[in-house]
Amino acid sequence: MLTRLTGGEVVDPVNGATGIRDIWIRDGVIVDPREGEAADQTHDVSGCIIMAGAIDIHSHIGGGNVNTARLLLPEHHKAHLPRPAATPLSNAGWSTFQTGCLYAQMGFTTVVEPAMAPYTALHTHLELADIPIIDRATLAILGNDDFTLSLLRDGKSEAMIDDYVAWVVGSTRALGVKVINAGAAAAFKENVRAFSFDDEVPEYGLSSRKIVKSMQHSVTRLGIPHPLHVHANNLGLAGSADTADVTIAATEGVPMHLAHLQFYGYGTQGKRAFSSEAARLAESVNSNPNVTIDVGQVMFGQTVTISSDVMRQFSAIDKASPKKSVIIDGDGNGGGGIVPYSYKRNYYGTLQWAVGLELFLLIANPWQVFFTTDHPNGAPFTAYPEIFELLMSSEARDARAVELNVAALEMTTLASIRREYSLEEIAIMTRASPAKLLGLKDRGHLGAGAIADIAVYRRGKDIAKMFREAALVFKNGQLVVKNGKVSAYRWGKTLRLNPPPDRAMVKRMKAYHEDRYGLPLEWFTFPDSAIDRDEPFMEVPWNS
Amino acid sequence: MSVAWIGSQPVPLADAVRTAAKLLASSRCPVFSLDADVHGTRSAIALAAVLGAAYDHRSGDAVAREVALFTDHGGMFTTPGEVRRRSSLIVLVGDIAPAHAELFKGWGGSSPDLGDKAPRRWFQVSASDRPTRRGKAVVKAVPLKGEGLSLNATLAVLRAELQDRMVAAPLQNVERLKKAMASAQFPVFVFSGGSLDQAGLVMLQDLIVDFNSRHRLSSLFLPDDDDAWGTVLTSLWMTGFPPRTGFINSLPSYDPVRWDVQRMIREREADVHVWMSARGGEDPPKRGSAAVIALDKTERPARGAAVTIAVGEAGLDHDGVRYSSRVGTFTAVRAAEPSPLPSVSAVLRQLAEAMPGKGTLIC
Ligand SMILES: [Zn+2]
Numbered sequence: 001m002l003t004r005l006t007g008g009e010v011v012d013p014v015n016g017a018t019g020i021r022d023i024w025i026r027d028g029v030i031v032d033p034r035e036g037e038a039a040d041q042t043h044d045v046s047g048c049i050i051m052a053g054a055i056d057i058h059s060h061i062g063g064g065n066v067n068t069a070r071l072l073l074p075e076h077h078k079a080h081l082p083r084p085a086a087t088p089l090s091n092a093g094w095s096t097f098q099t100g101c102l103y104a105q106m107g108f109t110t111v112v113e114p115a116m117a118p119y120t121a122l123h124t125h126l127e128l129a130d131i132p133i134i135d136r137a138t139l140a141i142l143g144n145d146d147f148t149l150s151l152l153r154d155g156k157s158e159a160m161i162d163d164y165v166a167w168v169v170g171s172t173r174a175l176g177v178k179v180i181n182a183g184a185a186a187a188f189k190e191n192v193r194a195f196s197f198d199d200e201v202p203e204y205g206l207s208s209r210k211i212v213k214s215m216q217h218s219v220t221r222l223g224i225p226h227p228l229h230v231h232a233n234n235l236g237l238a239g240s241a242d243t244a245d246v247t248i249a250a251t252e253g254v255p256m257h258l259a260h261l262q263f264y265g266y267g268t269q270g271k272r273a274f275s276s277e278a279a280r281l282a283e284s285v286n287s288n289p290n291v292t293i294d295v296g297q298v299m300f301g302q303t304v305t306i307s308s309d310v311m312r313q314f315s316a317i318d319k320a321s322p323k324k325s326v327i328i329d330g331d332g333n334g335g336g337g338i339v340p341y342s343y344k345r346n347y348y349g350t351l352q353w354a355v356g357l358e359l360f361l362l363i364a365n366p367w368q369v370f371f372t373t374d375h376p377n378g379a380p381f382t383a384y385p386e387i388f389e390l391l392m393s394s395e396a397r398d399a400r401a402v403e404l405n406v407a408a409l410e411m412t413t414l415a416s417i418r419r420e421y422s423l424e425e426i427a428i429m430t431r432a433s434p435a436k437l438l439g440l441k442d443r444g445h446l447g448a449g450a451i452a453d454i455a456v457y458r459r460g461k462d463i464a465k466m467f468r469e470a471a472l473v474f475k476n477g478q479l480v481v482k483n484g485k486v487s488a489y490r491w492g493k494t495l496r497l498n499p500p501p502d503r504a505m506v507k508r509m510k511a512y513h514e515d516r517y518g519l520p521l522e523w524f525t526f527p528d529s530a531i532d533r534d535e536p537f538m539e540v541p542w543n544s
Numbered sequence: 545m546s547v548a549w550i551g552s553q554p555v556p557l558a559d560a561v562r563t564a565a566k567l568l569a570s571s572r573c574p575v576f577s578l579d580a581d582v583h584g585t586r587s588a589i590a591l592a593a594v595l596g597a598a599y600d601h602r603s604g605d606a607v608a609r610e611v612a613l614f615t616d617h618g619g620m621f622t623t624p625g626e627v628r629r630r631s632s633l634i635v636l637v638g639d640i641a642p643a644h645a646e647l648f649k650g651w652g653g654s655s656p657d658l659g660d661k662a663p664r665r666w667f668q669v670s671a672s673d674r675p676t677r678r679g680k681a682v683v684k685a686v687p688l689k690g691e692g693l694s695l696n697a698t699l700a701v702l703r704a705e706l707q708d709r710m711v712a713a714p715l716q717n718v719e720r721l722k723k724a725m726a727s728a729q730f731p732v733f734v735f736s737g738g739s740l741d742q743a744g745l746v747m748l749q750d751l752i753v754d755f756n757s758r759h760r761l762s763s764l765f766l767p768d769d770d771d772a773w774g775t776v777l778t779s780l781w782m783t784g785f786p787p788r789t790g791f792i793n794s795l796p797s798y799d800p801v802r803w804d805v806q807r808m809i810r811e812r813e814a815d816v817h818v819w820m821s822a823r824g825g826e827d828p829p830k831r832g833s834a835a836v837i838a839l840d841k842t843e844r845p846a847r848g849a850a851v852t853i854a855v856g857e858a859g860l861d862h863d864g865v866r867y868s869s870r871v872g873t874f875t876a877v878r879a880a881e882p883s884p885l886p887s888v889s890a891v892l893r894q895l896a897e898a899m900p901g902k903g904t905l906i907c
Contacts, residue, residue, distance in 0.1 A: 062781065064873065070780040071614045074798050094784035095796070119625070120873045122865065126582060127781045146629075146658060189630060189730055190659060191760045203658070314756070324618040329730075329762050331625045331872075338618075516657060517625050518650045523868070523875050530865050530876035532583045532889070 002026050003477065004039035007046030008456060013424045014432045014445040023050055025452040028477035032448045045456050048471050051427050052446050053109025053453030055434035058229075058259055058294050059375040061099050061113050061136070062127035064120045065306045068326050069338045069376075070094060073304055075322075100132035101486045102382060107455025107470040110434075110443060110495070113138040114178055114229060114259065115308050117334030118145075121172035122526045128494050129531045133480050135538070137438065137495040139229050140172045141308060143179035143211045144186045145332025147512060149204045152214055158221065163502040165218045167509060171525050173496040173537055175438060176226035177219050178259075180333075181233050181309045182211040188311040189329055195311060196233050197246050208233055209250060216256055223543035224497060225439020227255035227292070232264060235312050240264040241277030248284050248291055257437065260296025260374040261285075265355035269411070272347060276412040278355045282362035285369070292437060293363070294370035297356035297387050299379035300349060304340045306376060313337020343379070350408035352378075360391055361417045366428040370437070385468035391421040392463050439540055440495065452477035493538035547854040547885065549845035557853065561891070564837045564851045565898035568595055571816035575805045575834070577602040578775050578787065579820040581858035582865040582874060584888030585778040588820070591896050598790030599779070600805035601772045602820060608800055609745075610737035610767060611776060611786045619749035622732055622762040623872040628654060632662035633728035635721070636685055637669045637748060638695050638739030641768045647870055648682045660729040667721050669702065669733075671695040690715045696744040703751040731761050737768040766869050771823070774867030774874065809834050819849070822857050822888050839888050856885030 003025040011018050024033045033039075060066050103111055111131075116124045116138040128136040142148055142165065151161055165177060183206060184195040190202045197208050216228040234243040244264035247256075258264075261281060269275035285291055302321075307313050310327060314337060317325045321342045328335040343349045356378070363369040375381040389396045394417075401409055409415060421429075435444025442451050456472040469484025480488050510521045517523075528537060548560035555563075568574055576592050576599035578585055592599045601607040613619065627634065628651050640648075655663055668685035671694050690698055690713055704711050705718050706725070725731055733748060740748065748763065755761040767773035776786050783789050785798035788805075801807075808814040809832035817834040824841030828849055838846035838853070841861075845852040858864025859877030864887065868875045886894075 067777055067780050068614070070784055071611070071776070071786060072618055074615055074785050096781045098784070119871070122876060123777070123874045126778075126865065126874065130586070130781060189626075189760065191729070317753075324616070326614065326618045327620045329620075329622040329626055331623045334623070516629055517871075518628065518654060519870060523871055526865075526876035529863065532586075532865075 001040045002033065002037065004033075004042045005045050005050060005454070005456065006042055007044050008048045008050040009459075010050045010446060011423045011427045012052065012446040013428050015447040018424060023446055023454065025454075025474065025477045028452055030446055030448055030450045030452050043472060045472065048456045048458050049423060050446070051107070051455050051457070052431040052444055052450070053455050053473065053475065054107050054430040055438070055440070055444060056103070056108055056111040056372065056381065057370050057434045057437060058114045058372045059111050059381055060115060060306050060377070061111055061131065061375070062096060063113060063116055063124035063138075064334070065115070065308065065328075065336045065338060067123070067127065068328070069304050069306050072324060072326055072338055073340060096127055096130040097132060100134050104133040104473055104475070104481050104486060105470060105484050106384060106467060107457065107473050108134065109453035109455070109473070109475050110135045110137070110440070112136070112175065112438065115180065116140050116172060116174060117308065117330060117332075118142075118168050118172045119331045119334055119524055122530060125173060125494060125531055125536070129491070129533050129536050131492070132489050133475055133486065133492060135492040135495055137175035138173075139176045139178040139226070140168050140174035141178050141180055141333040142168060143182035143215055143333065144184070146186075146516075147332070149183070149186060149201060149206055149211070152206050152210060153204045158218070161214060161218050162222050163505040165215070166222055166499040167501050167505045169224065169497050170499045170501055173494065175495050175497060175540060176224055176229055177215060178229040178231065179212055179215050180231040180307070181208070181235070181311060182215070183208045184233065184309065184311045185330070185333070185335060188314070193311065193315070197243055197250070212247070213250060216251070216254055220254055222499070225540070225543050226437060227257050229257045229259060231259045231309060235263045235309055236316075238266050238274045239268045240266050241281055244281055245284060248288055251288065251291055253290050255290050255292075258291060258293045260372065260378065261293040261359055262296040262298065262352065262356040262378065263374070265359060266351075274348060274351060276351060276355050276358060278358035279362055279413050282359055285363050286365070289365070289368070292368050292370065293359070294372040294374075295356050295359050296372055296374035296378045297360070298343055298349065298352040299373065299383040299386065300343045300345055300353070301379070302340070302342045303376045303379060304338060306336070306338050308334070308336035310335050310337055313339055316341070345404050347405045347408045350405035351411060353404065354409055354412040354414045357390060357397065358412055358414055358417065361419045362413070366421075366425040367433045367436070369429060370434060371430050385464040388426065388467045389463040392426070394418045394420055396463075439543065491533060494536055495540050496537050497542060498539045499542065545843065549849075549852040551850065552845045560851050560853050561894050561898050564853070565895050565900070567816050567835055567837060567850060568818075568895070569900050571595070573808070573814050574816040574818065575599070575808050575814040576818045577604070577805055577820060579771065580775070580822045580888035581771065581877075582774055582778050584820070584822060584858070584892070585775045586782065587889040587892035588818070589779060589782045591892050593791050593794060593796070594896065594899070596791045596794070598803040598805060598808065599787055600803060601775050601787045602826070603769060603772055604788065604804060604806055606737055606768050607772045607776060607787060608804075609742060610773070612742055612800075613745045613749075615786070616742075617746050617749060620752050620756065620762050621765055624764060624870060625872065627651065627732050627734070627764050628656070630656050630659040630730045631664070631728070631732040632656050632660050633665050633667075633724050633731035635667045635669060635688075635731065635733045637699070637733050637735040638744070639670070640734060640766060641736045641738055643770070644736065644766050644869060645682045647766070652683050660727070662728065665724050667717070667724070669695065669698055671698065686717050686720060688715050688717050688721060695740065696747055699744060699747040699751065703747065703754065706751065706755055725759070725761070729760065733761070733763045734766060735763060736766040767867075770867045770869050777867065777874075819846070820888060822855055824857070839891055841885070853891050854885055855888050855891055856883055858887065861885045862887050
């Protein structure tokens with residue numbers, strides 16, 4: 001079947017200037033029609049803009065910790081159901097089913113869960129497989145497990161480290177690798193309470209720097225398309241900007257992605273010793289083109305923080321609101337903490353909000369900065385439409401700032417920044433650039449050959465409304481959303497890399513698990529059939 | 545061998561499925577008692593959503609108590625693998641479900657290879673009036689109890705002792721434990737859902753949080769029933785809620801009183817009861833007036849059931865995915881003795897397809 005979208009303004013910076021042109025779909029793929037060919041089906045989308053389906057590179061949508069948050073906080077769903085507008089979390093897609101629907105309604109068609117603990121990979125993939133409509137992917141966490149740390153301590157060869165990283169990525173069906181406060185979870189088990197880039201993990205004598213650099217180089221050597229995804233040390237602390245700085249400096253020109261940089265945008269100036277260093281950090285990103293970051297924007301209201309940074313989460317349990325939390329000392333790279341939190345319009349909340357926006361607006365190149373709230377840590381993903389509005393309208397920012405803490409805003413440069421994102425920049429930041437960063441050549445743009453993941457938005461004065469309710473959304477050419485409501489269900493794929501396992505490494509893994517855990521390796525790995533869905537995975541090629 | 549019955553009459557599977565589908569289609573208030581692997585649970589919840597039914601686990605009360613520890617309080621936890629590798633001091637709290645004996649055997653036969661790497665020591669907190677029965681054969685633990693103290697009271701005294709507060713009467717062996725806790729780098733308290741009541745669970749977690757202000761200490765939660773905990777986790781991602789959830793206008797709502805399926809049957813709110821026993825060896829409840837559709841691992845019709853369909857067990861008759869306390873997460877299980885018995889999931893899909901005008905499940 002040949003489908004034609006006609007009359008819409010196509011915003012697709014990868015394939016040329018914005019303008020009105022037709023988009024054609026055949027067999028789930030965008031095509032150039034043959035001369036004189038007629039469409040079987042035509043959608044008149046005059047007055048609308050057309051973009052590729054959006055891609056979220058960092059959103060905690062499934063897996064052990066997300067599920068524990070559901071267990072800890074059933075009331076966040078229930079209590080707020082009758083008044084969804086008042087509390088963003090009630091819209092946040094607490095179930096896998098809602099997650100797929102709500103993302104699709106905003107025109108998002110691919111979402112990456114960025115924190116899969118390798119030993120709970122099966123759980124993560126079962127959840128991801130139950131998220132309807134969209135494609136998913138996930139990053140495997142490394143950098144805190146005994147096997148990695150022992151390889152590094154014992155000075156094993158790069159080839160062996162690469163074999164191990166490849167085995168983890170392959171056996172867990174990941175699309176990339178992430179480190180989370182590298183070394184800190186292992187150190188916390190030995191009662192270490194603070195951990196910076198050059199601190200060492202007891203027993204191993206390894207610094208966080210050494211772990212991060214080793215993983216970064218391994219990922220690069222292996223040709224994993226997505227650069228090492230780094231959740232740095234000292235998240236959320238006053239002075240964490242220094243940590244971000246040393247981490248960026250340590251990249252030494254090699255690609256690295258820094259997650260939710262907003263949470264590292266803080267200095268120690270002012271009466272409260274909590275200030276914005278966003279301008280300095282943005283400058284640092286601007287002058288290091290090998291570095292990409294996502295923001296982790298904070299929005300106000302109730303949310304829950306979900307992180308595998310167990311040391312950081314433990315330090316936050318006194319601030320839990322409501323007063324309950326779960327802290328898990330997990331296996332190797334697993335575990336973490338679930339701490340409910342409410343962002344208030346006070347000094348601290350306002351400063352965090354402003355730091356995020358400063359980063360968005362002061363990082364010059366939209367190919368380097370990615371659109372996230374670190375869902376649900378800074379805000380639920382349902383807050384995205386409001387954030388698009390703040391980025392595209394300095395007036396909207398001014399209007400919002402009036403309600404916020406003046407002393408905090410005065411510690412930032414936000415009021416002086418008049419930049420407004422263009423639709424093209426939004427399309428780069430949320431479509432083209434994520435596809436490039438993740439190595440997904442088949443999406444993120446609307447050129448012939450791309451899969452037909454397409455979002456159509458009705459142009460209007462109300463930017464938030466425009467992005468909240470897509471007029472039409474196509475996933476692999478299938479119409480799944482009409483007028484902001486899901487109109488058809490389908491199952492997407494989980495995108496993964498599939499490196500062939502090194503046989504010596506598999507042998508080593510078998511011996512290691514039998515010796516250290518007293519169980520055969522099969523207890524920790526799984527066949528595709530365990531997901532119980534037709535072809536649940538789709539392979540993404542490696543860089544050659 | 546028969547695999548399906550209407551009443552006590554053996555029938556072809558398709559007939560039993562058709563009759564069950566009719567019962568469900570005409571039901572005002574259908575309820576599910578779940579007992580299956582992850583895929584059986586997924587299919588059951590998907591069918592419950594289509595029907596506007598309520599679901600609970602077959603052992604609803606025990607599961608509800610374990611769930612309440614999290615929904616009402618939270619805590620600090622670790623995994624069985626981390627205990628094996630890192631904990632040189634293990635404190636059992638109350639009587640742990642005997643299903644976990646294998647796990648303890650594994651710890652007993654190994655030494656930690658991480659952390660302090662000291663030989664393992666075992667203690668067991670218990671009530672004074674109850675000799676510890678379960679688990680005793682597997683490991684030898686130093687008893688911690690006080691004259692006339694219940695398990696909860698013992699925990700309360702222990703918490704005071706660990707904070708160096710005054711206590712009226714010291715617990716037996718408490719100085720030994722304090723010394724052990726001072727030297728162990730990553731001690732762990734092990735409990736199971738059946739070993740403590742709600743107040744005891746909270747007491748234990750408060751003790752752990754206190755202790756973590758200066759030293760490390762964690763707990764290991766061993767569910768009373770691994771499959772039931774797997775059902776809790778599956779329910780959470782599918783609907784956002786633990787079992788005791790019902791669907792109203794296809795939206796899930798969680799209410800541990802309203803959707804207590806045993807209560808709904810007893811009080812005759814439910815009129816059709818889909819009762820599962822993928823592991824067999826149980827009978828549907830006697831009370832209530834609901835027509836029972838039994839998905840039972842059985843060779844004969846389930847007691848009092850309107851329809852019985854024989855099902856297999858994941859990991860025995862067919863492949864599947866089950867929660868395992870050996871690893872603290874889901875694990876893929878292969879058929880140990882493959883049989884033609886259908887999985888719960890397969891039967892439920894057939895049921896959904898046989899429903900008039902209902903179509904296939906989205907899951
Ligand atoms: Zn994150």
